[in-house]
Amino acid sequence: MHGLLTGPLFYISLGVCIIGMIVRFYKYFTGLNWQLDRVAYKKYPMMGLKGALRSIYKWLIPYGTYGWRQQPVMAAAFFGFHIGAVAIPLFLAGHSVFLKEKIGFSLPYMGSGAADLISWIAIVCLAFMALRRLVLPEVRILTDKSDWGVLLLSFLPFATGLLARYQVGDYGFWLNMHILAGELVLLAIPFTKLSHVFLFFASRAQLGMDFGIKRGGLKGTPMAW
């Protein structure tokens, strides 16, 4: 079981995720159409690039935009979860060792105290976002089964990871479950709403170009949307 999960299944899910997202990126940008979208993408490459980078950058900074400042609590939960969702898979010591062994390189890793803290924060934030879906009418009306599916998929790697970490019951079992959960996420990314992991950058870049080229950029008005 463990061998299967860390061997072929790992490579398959990673491959599907990477290839899937390359395809989606490619399709996104080739599907943009200056006339239908009414944005002269190619005519002003520098303004477009500036707008795109600005848009992505502003939204990646906590409270960097009016939008974030408008919803301070949600913004906190959002960043609380997403920092964990990016940092843990890439910078956890155990993951580093694993990645080094499997694909030949890994990133620097963080201490276990920090990793624990970040993981718990992520879980709490996730719980908050789930609660929000139940409590706020404006979010409840939007929520469907797939949103719960995505929340569950995001929760599982953290939950199983922590269970393994604190050796609740059988460590080996939880470790396998954890790897499985991680691979499920990788597989789901190109095909579900989790695609936003990458497509966030695509869609933000597009709106950024729109603002940079058409809605004020050429007038010299950098809008912090």
Next chain:
Amino acid sequence: MPEGTLCNKKPIDTAEGITTLLADKSGAKYYEEMKHIEVDTDLLWETIQKTCKSRIRTWLEICAHCGMCADSCFLYLANKRDPKQVPAYKIQSTLGEIIKRKGKVDNKFMRNAMRVAWSQCTCCNRCGMYCPHGIDTGIMFGYLRGLLYQQGFVPWEMKIGAGMHRVYNAQMDISSEDYVDTFEWMVEEYEDDYPGLTVPVDVEGADIMYTVNAREAKHYPEDLAEAAILFHIAGENWTIPSKGWEQTSLAMFAGDWAACKMQVESVYDAMGRLKPRRMVGTECGHAHRASVVEGPYWAGREDGRPPAESIHYIEWLAEALREGKLKIDPSKRIKVPCTLQDSCNYVRNHGLRDTAREIVSYIVEPGYFIDMDPNRQNNFCCGGGGGFNGIGYFRKERNVGLKVKRDQILATGAKLVIAPCHNCWDAIRDLEEEFEIGIEWSFLKPLIIKMLDIPDHLKPQEEDM
């Protein structure tokens, strides 16, 4: 019934067509027929496959259903936070469903989609600024309106409006002759006060080609005279085209893209004919958006710009005041608490967020200007955008939509609202009528004329007086 005699999928292309439709009071028969017309589901799906590409599809797909866009929509706020007015919900329950069902939707669905598209969104594009994914619901609603228009599910006034553009190249039944006559006649009225005042028609190579909103010619002709007076006093070398003078596009509100193209090309043709150094449009937000911001794309101009540099009236005015072409008599500056309505169409959609404030700095006595909160690109739609003002069928909904602007104005304590946009001006007039909060509202032209410091040689001579 596949199509009605009044309500159908055919655009209106003739003056008789318009007359027939207008004869149907408030569109009573039109809306009755609408209940029975058939949806051409094949055409709908085919159109979507051809025109709905990555941008909109990705938006629909990755929407995180987080609801962060809710508070950004003035209609959500005006309707007591009705969850059905959350931007993401509005677009997903309409356009989203049509795509999910591959176009297989029925008459009832389409009529509801029409209600949502024209009475629950003014395409003000505010929500797009508050969505972490950069999902611009206003743009999607513009797209949805096009699909609905193609199927005949469009409010009566919008169908007529688009027809007017097709027949008259203007949003109202004003011919080129009527227009030029009205302009000349209005200018004559003021000749005595401003010696030498004329309206130069079809002059080639002028510095400014001036274009208007047809409502001015029809309902507020003084506006034409005021424009002439200000150009005259500023010493501008200007002209009006006898054809291609209409800068607005109700077709844009209707989703009639072919008519949008016809309309804007009439303006660009005038530019080609007269070769002005630049075009100055009137105080209208949607006109600017139609001819300057979106127009180039309808006309297939790859650089996304009109053939001649084109600016909004506030840009010209700010420049004229800055450069001293127009001088304000300081003693005549505004001395009542006043505020400014930022038009989404040229602020959020074209970056002109500080231009009107520069004008304010010249014409308002310091201490009397109070900004609305929020303002500039974060300003709320007045409630009259996207054609909402003109649709009798949705008058109730429109009046509810005015509340957010009413409260914004009340919070400033202003007695005068400067509104350099036709739709905003109309909406603020209506909100005063509806809620009687005791405010006045004005375009910039009449305000400025009242406070001008006119050079002696342009004043009427003693013996003339």
